[in-house]
Amino acid sequence: MTLFFFIALLLIAVIALYEIMSMVWPLQIEKIWKVLLSTLLLTAAFKEVIFRYLGGKMFFAPLLPRWLILTGALMFNFFVLALFLAVLKDVIWLTWKFCRALGMTSRSFPAGEASLFAAAIALFLTLYGTWEAIRVPDVTVHDVYLPGLAKEFEGTKIVLLVDLHASALNRKPFIQSIVDKTNILSPDIILIPGDFVDGPVEERKNDLEPLSTLNAALGVFGSSGNHEYYSGYEEWKKQLSKYGVMILENEHVMLTSNDSNLVIAGIPDQQGANLKGNGTLSFEAPNVEKALQGAPNNAPVILMAHRPETVKKNAQAGIALQVSGHTHGGLMPFIGQLIAFFNGGYIRGWYNVGTTNLYVSRGTSLWSGFPMRLMDPAEITLFVLHSQEK
Numbered sequence: 001m002t003l004f005f006f007i008a009l010l011l012i013a014v015i016a017l018y019e020i021m022s023m024v025w026p027l028q029i030e031k032i033w034k035v036l037l038s039t040l041l042l043t044a045a046f047k048e049v050i051f052r053y054l055g056g057k058m059f060f061a062p063l064l065p066r067w068l069i070l071t072g073a074l075m076f077n078f079f080v081l082a083l084f085l086a087v088l089k090d091v092i093w094l095t096w097k098f099c100r101a102l103g104m105t106s107r108s109f110p111a112g113e114a115s116l117f118a119a120a121i122a123l124f125l126t127l128y129g130t131w132e133a134i135r136v137p138d139v140t141v142h143d144v145y146l147p148g149l150a151k152e153f154e155g156t157k158i159v160l161l162v163d164l165h166a167s168a169l170n171r172k173p174f175i176q177s178i179v180d181k182t183n184i185l186s187p188d189i190i191l192i193p194g195d196f197v198d199g200p201v202e203e204r205k206n207d208l209e210p211l212s213t214l215n216a217a218l219g220v221f222g223s224s225g226n227h228e229y230y231s232g233y234e235e236w237k238k239q240l241s242k243y244g245v246m247i248l249e250n251e252h253v254m255l256t257s258n259d260s261n262l263v264i265a266g267i268p269d270q271q272g273a274n275l276k277g278n279g280t281l282s283f284e285a286p287n288v289e290k291a292l293q294g295a296p297n298n299a300p301v302i303l304m305a306h307r308p309e310t311v312k313k314n315a316q317a318g319i320a321l322q323v324s325g326h327t328h329g330g331l332m333p334f335i336g337q338l339i340a341f342f343n344g345g346y347i348r349g350w351y352n353v354g355t356t357n358l359y360v361s362r363g364t365s366l367w368s369g370f371p372m373r374l375m376d377p378a379e380i381t382l383f384v385l386h387s388q389e390k
């Protein structure tokens with residue numbers, strides 16, 4: 001057991017004990033029920049450890065049965081939300097105590113009722129946030145001004161799908177619904193910059209098979225995310241090409257209409273290069289200069305890069321638009337700030353970096369480890385390109 005893992009377990013245990021003391025013990029119920037609820041909270045807290053034991057070492061065990069992943073997710077989501085509610089309740093309790101000491105009230109704090117109320121809110125948010133995380137996303141539409149865009153490409157429709165995370169939680173019918181919703185938009189180009197899947201090809205190829213029915217007049221292009229490297233990147237690259245998704249690995253394609261060009265480029269995720277320590281692997285690191293070798297100077301470039309913070313380097317190469325994902329939009333308040341911190345401050349929506357526009361999608365789906373979305377719905381993103389600012 002690494003020191004980091006040990007500290008993480010200790011921290012989780014402390015949080016679980018705090019929640020039990022704050023939320024369960026003040027409840028006015030029989031002791032046997034308190035013991036039962038405390039056991040459930042402890043189980044929820046150590047969900048990842050239990051899933052690792054049941055489902056193997058893969059990140060958050062995406063191969064376990066769907067009902068088990070969903071049950072575990074509901075329990076863990078409640079554990080996370082109950083922490084915020086417990087802290088809020090205890091701040092009110094301390095304020096009440098302070099006011100009582102000053103003689104502002106003689107009533108004692110209704111601890112049992114407050115704990116019950118906080119737990120009820122946590123339960124409601126758990127059910128709503130989990131539903132929001134696993135439902136088929138809505139379409140968001142953006143008009144995008146690309147300097148230098150030729151009139152031939154005026155009105156070009158690009159659909160961005162990212163973070164599909166096909167897993168035991170996100171099965172074939174879910175992916176098919178996303179594909180159907182995408183095709184209705186009649187896109188010219190479809191871009192999928194990574195995190196297609198959690199799990200090896202043999203387990204998940206059926207779930208991603210609907211990608212083969214994606215319809216885009218000028219092509220369907222992708223680039224790798226970090227999760228492809230946990231799932232067998234080389235095999236997935238071949239499988240995705242069978243589905244008609246062209247993976248761009250430090251490469252570009254030039255779309256030409258009359259004598260005008262539009263460049264679509266892709267760089268791989270850094271995770272592949274990080275795995276190079278294993279002697280059998282030789283994945284490329286992201287290299288925007290290599291991706292653009294031979295591209296014409298006067299054509300606007302749209303770059304797929306899974307992680308948004310890569311824009312700081314990519315912008316120097318004169319990219320017009322970078323599309324990214326990875327952050328899942330932050331998932332929920334407070335946790336979103338933490339995710340932004342680890343992603344160069346980029347979390348969702350539009351950013352200007354030099355002359356480059358960066359769009360960070362909230363993700364079309366998300367991974368099975370923490371399926372939770374509050375004030376952060378998933379999205380299928382439609383860009384309509386324009387040569388003039390609207």
Ligand SMILES: [Fe+2]
Nearest residue numbers: 195225226326
């Ligand atoms: Fe990712």
